[in-house]
Amino acid sequence: METVLSVEGLGKSFKQIQIIQNINFDVRKGEIMAILGPNGAGKSTTIRNIMGIMYPDEGSVNFHNYASGEIPRNKIGYLPEERGLYKNVKVLDMILYLAELKDYPIKKAKARALEYLAKLGLEGKEKVSVEELSKGMGQKVQFIGSIIHEPELLILDEPFSGLDPVSQEVFKNEIKDLASKGTAILLSSHQMNMVEEVCDRLFMIHRGQKVIYGTLAEVKNQYSNFKCTIRGKNDISLLERLSHVNRVEQKGDVSVVYLSQDVVVPLWLRQLPENLNIQELSIDRISLHEIFIDVATDQHIVNERSAVNA
Numbered sequence: 001m002e003t004v005l006s007v008e009g010l011g012k013s014f015k016q017i018q019i020i021q022n023i024n025f026d027v028r029k030g031e032i033m034a035i036l037g038p039n040g041a042g043k044s045t046t047i048r049n050i051m052g053i054m055y056p057d058e059g060s061v062n063f064h065n066y067a068s069g070e071i072p073r074n075k076i077g078y079l080p081e082e083r084g085l086y087k088n089v090k091v092l093d094m095i096l097y098l099a100e101l102k103d104y105p106i107k108k109a110k111a112r113a114l115e116y117l118a119k120l121g122l123e124g125k126e127k128v129s130v131e132e133l134s135k136g137m138g139q140k141v142q143f144i145g146s147i148i149h150e151p152e153l154l155i156l157d158e159p160f161s162g163l164d165p166v167s168q169e170v171f172k173n174e175i176k177d178l179a180s181k182g183t184a185i186l187l188s189s190h191q192m193n194m195v196e197e198v199c200d201r202l203f204m205i206h207r208g209q210k211v212i213y214g215t216l217a218e219v220k221n222q223y224s225n226f227k228c229t230i231r232g233k234n235d236i237s238l239l240e241r242l243s244h245v246n247r248v249e250q251k252g253d254v255s256v257v258y259l260s261q262d263v264v265v266p267l268w269l270r271q272l273p274e275n276l277n278i279q280e281l282s283i284d285r286i287s288l289h290e291i292f293i294d295v296a297t298d299q300h301i302v303n304e305r306s307a308v309n310a
């Protein structure tokens, strides 16, 4: 797939403190790439360097064959972490103003704006002034502003925050739809369930450095695939002695047994001892949420390894 954005060796310091270091990834046409990491990891700093809001100390950002200084900004859409629209401007005028800033034909912009306002449940709000909107509604308007000019690359910093579950679904579907039509999307989010549902690949930063980079399937395969949850009173040492066990976590009567990558689940189930107390048992895939916590807290619960492709 065609590479739209490539980030190479990006590094940035503030007051001699290295915030991000040697960041490398790309975003391809029609894919949703998630950029993840705990608070303060360096995600927004990376995005701001891509957007030319700040300049990197090291490395480069390329959009197709354009180098940093030459990137045609009207080909990029950006929903920043800090939300902000002019308060005393009417919704439709606000969107058209943003389209004009990107040199997008106004007639087309108007048709698109009305289409998206209806799609996002804001039909009839065209003439309402921005200050009269709720926080979530304002976010929807800003989102429309970021895509009004049909950008080839869309960068979304925390698009789901502050949205109710229904609106999150609408946003999620819209983001997927844009990608299916060819938009390259870089998405930063702390909502792992959402990320898991939409992203094709992911990049995780921890303490300013890459710790995970790959497709969702690759990441899951690298981190032990399965966990077995058993409800029943059991001695932890009995569970720890089983084969293919990376680690056991016990809370009251519930034990979570994290299995190693090479486990064959039916065989593993067959070797469970007869004296195991099983009131309930389930086998599940490790979630992205668990992988995130594992990496971000250096726990190595799900896998002895700390990184994928690092």
Ligand SMILES: Nc1ncnc2c1ncn2[C@@H]1O[C@H](COP(=O)(O)OP(=O)(O)OP(=O)(O)O)[C@@H](O)[C@H]1O
Residues within 6 Å of the ligand: 014, 015, 019, 037, 038, 039, 040, 041, 042, 043, 044, 045, 046
């Ligand atoms: N302008 C600045 N001057 C000094 N330090 C900064 C500046 N901007 C960011 N930082 C620091 O850089 C680090 C990374 O911040 P950044 O906003 O990139 O993190 P993030 O991964 O986006 O976090 P969050 O999930 O909380 O939004 C933090 O320690 C932050 O304090």
